[in-house]
Amino acid sequence: MYFTDAHEELRLHIRRFLEKEVQPHLEEWEEKTFPDSIFQRLGELGFLGLRYPPEYGGQGGDYFSAVVLSEEMARAGSGGLGMAVAVQTEMATPPVFKFGTEEQKRRWLAPAIRGEQIASIAITEPDAGSDVAGITTTARRFGDEYIVNGRKTFITNGARCHWALVVTKSERERGHAGYNLLVIEKGTPGFEVTRTLKKLGMHSSDTAELLFDDCHVPAANLIGEEGDGFKNLMWELQGERMITAAGAIAGATRVFEYTMEYAKNRQAFGQPIAGFQVIKHKLVDMGTKIASAQAFVYQTAKQWDEGEYPVRDISQAKLLATQVACEVADDAIQILGGHGYMREFPVERAWRDARLARIGAGTDEIMKEIIAKSYGL
Known part of the structure; x- marks a missing residue:
């Protein structure tokens, strides 16, 4: 299909x-x-x-x-x-x-x-995460260039990127018309990676803080029309949420399959633990959650692929899929017991990695606000 x-x-x-x-x-x-x-x-x-x-x-x-x-x-x-x-x-x-x-x-x-x-996208700031309207990184236009000042944080690929797509705000305008997306290349004077961050999961990726200090950026680096940055960013976030949902469910599927195989082979009280009702029912719940979330993710991805803009469905898919991924990883650790808590078993890393998806690209709470608004609430 x-x-x-x-x-x-x-x-x-x-x-x-x-x-x-x-x-x-x-x-x-x-x-x-x-x-x-x-x-x-x-x-x-x-x-x-x-x-x-x-x-x-x-x-x-x-x-x-x-x-x-x-x-x-x-x-x-x-x-x-x-x-x-x-x-x-x-x-x-x-x-x-x-x-x-x-x-x-x-x-x-x-x-x-x-x-x-290598590219990165720089939205979040030390004092502005979910509140995109609260960003303070400014891009003031002077002739054929912008002068950018501000900080960004939690930037994936930030330490290694050749360029960053940076969300900025004009000092002269308020509201949605004051946003711009600028490509700022590494090596541009005033662009500095101030530090890399240690985090709970996703250890193999770099996460950085970026500083823009009187950073002179050519006006030719503006992506889209002047003042269209907020609208264009909202479009970008739909794709970001969609792919996050797809990856979350795939990760949950991997954890589920591993845990089911483990339960079939792990012996306790003279039999495989998969034979105990409490374990088999937990596995059934895990598989059912994954199947339902995956069906919804695929259905929504089809809409996105066909050029639709299903904001509510994307928000619901992201909310559901990432919650399921976290629940499945947590259940997997419980089934594996002490083994699940050890680094040598993959569910430990899956549990740590899964948690970010409920924060990045819009927290659970922001997804619920978007969904509620779509219902007229």
């Missing part, structure tokens, strides 16, 4: 790559992050441009091609790498493709698809 033979062939291609070139290094990368060269390798294989047109180096696929990549990344067991790749393919580059000029696409999109450039 959603995946064609071509999608399944792509899935196998991605899975083989991950099994050969990623999974053997996961433990090492969890300790010190993955190497930048992985982006180059992904670009060589065409995985960074699955749904972009061939004229920019892409594969010309549909949105479900991106879903396949997200699912296989999640099933490989490295939430950090999957998140970093999703930032590149589904968060930072889509606005450049949709709203950028031809010159901008050639300058930033095409190299990102090839894996020659």
Whole structure:
């Protein structure tokens, strides 16, 4: 219904790559992050441009091609790498493709698809997370350039990126008309990575704080029309939430399958623990939650792929899928007991990695506010 033979062939291609070139290094990368060269390798294989047109180096696929990549990344067991790749393919580059000029696409999109450039998107600030209207990073226009001042935090790929898509606000205007999206390249005077952050999960990815101190950015780096930044950002966030939901459910599926196999083999009181009603019913609940959430995610992804803008459905899919992922990971740890709490078992990392999805791209609480508003509440 959603995946064609071509999608399944792509899935196998991605899975083989991950099994050969990623999974053997996961433990090492969890300790010190993955190497930048992985982006180059992904670009060589065409995985960074699955749904972009061939004229920019892409594969010309549909949105479900991106879903396949997200699912296989999640099933490989490295939430950090999957998140970093999703930032590149589904968060930072889509606005450049949709709203950028031809010159901008050639300058930033095409190299990102090839894996020659690593991209990030900078929205969150130390004092403004869910409250996008509260951002204070300013971009004042002087002639043919902007002068940018402010700080951004929790930026995935921030330490390694070649450029960041930065959400800024004009000092001269208020309301939604005062926002702009600017590409700011690493090496621009005044652009500094002030520190990298240690976090609960997603250890293989880098997360950074960025400083812009009288950073002079060419006006040619403006993505979209002047003052359209807020509207364009809201569009970007729909795609970000959609891919987050897809990855969350794929990760939950992996945890469920592992836990079910463990329960069939783990002996207690003279029998496999899967034979105890309390365990088998817990597994049934896990599988049922995943199946229902996955069906809704796919249905919503189909709407997005067909050009619809289903804000309520996307918000509900993201809310449901990420909650299910956390619940499944928690149940898995309970079933594994002490083993589930140990680093040598994969459910421990899955539990840590899953938690971020209920915060990033819009918290559970923000999703509920959006959904409530759509109901007229």
